[in-house]
Amino acid sequence: MRKLSFIMILILCVSMVNAQKSKVTGASNYLTSGKLDKAKEAIDAGIGHEKCVAWPKAYLIQGKVYQAIYESPLPAYKNLAEAPLKIAYEAYLKCMELDVKNKYSKAIKAQMTNLIPDYTNRGVQFFNVEDYAGALGAFERVLEIQELEMFKADNFAVDTAVIFNxxxxAQKASNFEAAIKYYKKTIEYGYEGAKTYAYLSKVLKDAEKAEESLTYLHKGFELYPDDAYMIVELINHYLLGPNPNEAVEYLDKALALDPENASYYRAKGTVYEKINELEKAKEMYKIAISKDPKDYITQFNLGVMQLNKAGTAHKVVNDIEDQKKYDAALKDIPKLYEEALPYFTKVLEIKPDEQNSITYLKEIYFRLRNEKPEYMKKYEEFKAKLEKM
Incomplete structure (x- = not known):
């Protein structure tokens, strides 16, 4: 009885093998005729009896079908599977594992070769929709495929663009460890020059490796001293750090390369403002505006500087104890506040909804409301504008 049962199981298994082979052949035929829905249905059914047969060709056809689904321009076919490239890649690996006689090695290599641009394009698609983890996975798969033994003899050129991407x-996905790894690898191959050093420095800083971050920033500058991108990164590093005066050296370098760039003058003005050299700051801001009259940020900075000057002077006056001296000094204060008005007004000419400038104008006009009748009207105007925002 046991022998009979074994024979029945064996017959059933052989029957299933034949059914599987028939499905796989059918899938291959459907694939050739471009009927991907039928091909998928057939291969899904044919691949479902793995315990009875380990037929490498089945996985080769499965990979081809799912790769064709990804590559199809027709939405009806493209939407047949959620992750067709993953299924295709795993199918090819399974085929390689089972193909001990290397019967399908050339076919697998051809398909794997086509997977490289497929995964590269998939990575770009993920990146463009801001699925950065998905993009990283796709680019890593490209690198993984290129490292397969079958490609060793081909001496492929290192795909530095994929490594950089x-x-x-990884950086966009806040995967700092992976970003550091790939940027360092990119630097090894000299790809993207100064930009890679700047990006690596930023990632290292975000990963709380400040010392190493600064090392790469300076190394990049040593190698690319005339690269504007590298110079700007150093400017930003020092401008936002505890020693903003150190940015001046790099700002001067930037201005030598691009003397018409208003943002460099504005940045230099910011440095001087931070180190309390206010006249130099004002001079730089004025030059920035002359280079770019639409630069509302510099107009705003000048307005704030003047407002701070008025506020400081007002505090000094408030500390005067002698009434006559106090009254005399107080008369000069409104004029200082008035001198801030043109800057914020100019900001709104350039950018009408700049809320901070509207707030400052409301406050200044309220402070000056008793100086001129129109100032009270201006206060009401900006108060109403703020309430509508």
Whole structure:
């Protein structure tokens, strides 16, 4: 009885093998004729009896079908599977594992070769919709495929663009460890020059590796001293740090390369403002505006500087104990506040809804409401405007 049962199981298994082979052949035929829905249905059914047969060709056809689904321009076919490239890649690996006689090695290599641009394009698609983890996974798969033994003899050129993009995707996904790894690898191959050093420095800083971050920033500058991108990164580093005066050296370098760039003069003005050299700051801001009359940020900075000057003077007056001296000094204060008005007004000419400038104008006009009748009207105007925002 046991022998009979074994024979029945064996017959059933052989029957299933034949059914599987028939499904796989059918899937291959449907694939050739471009009927991907039928091909998928057939291969899904044919691949479902793994315990009875380990037929490498079945996985080769499965990979081809799912790769064709990804590559199809027709939405009806493209939407047949959620992750067709993953299924295709895993199917090819399974085929390689089972194909001990290397019967399908050339076919697998051809398909794997086509997977490289497929996964590269998929990475770009993920990146463009801001799925940065997905983009990283796709770019890493490209690198993984290129490292397969079958490609060793081909001496493929290192795909530095994919390595760089993997770093960029990792950075966007806040995967600092992966970003550092791929940016350092990109630097090894000299790809993207100064930009890679700047990106690596930023990631290292975000990963709380400040010392190493600064090392790469300076190394990048040493190698690319005339690269504007590198110079700007150093400017920003020092401008936002505890020693903003150290940014002046790099700002001067930037201005030598691009003397018409208003943002460099504005940045230099910011440095001087931070180190309390206010006249130099004002001079730089004025030059920035002359280079770019639409630069509302510099107009705003000048307004704030003047407002701070008025506020400081007002505090000094408030500390005067002698009434006559106090009254005399107080008369000069409104004029100082009035001198801030043109800057904030100019900001609104350039950017009408700049809320901070509207707030400052409301406050200044309220402070000056008793100086001129129109100032009270202006206060009401900006108060109403703020309430509507």
């Amino acid at each position: 993997a770093g960029l995707a």
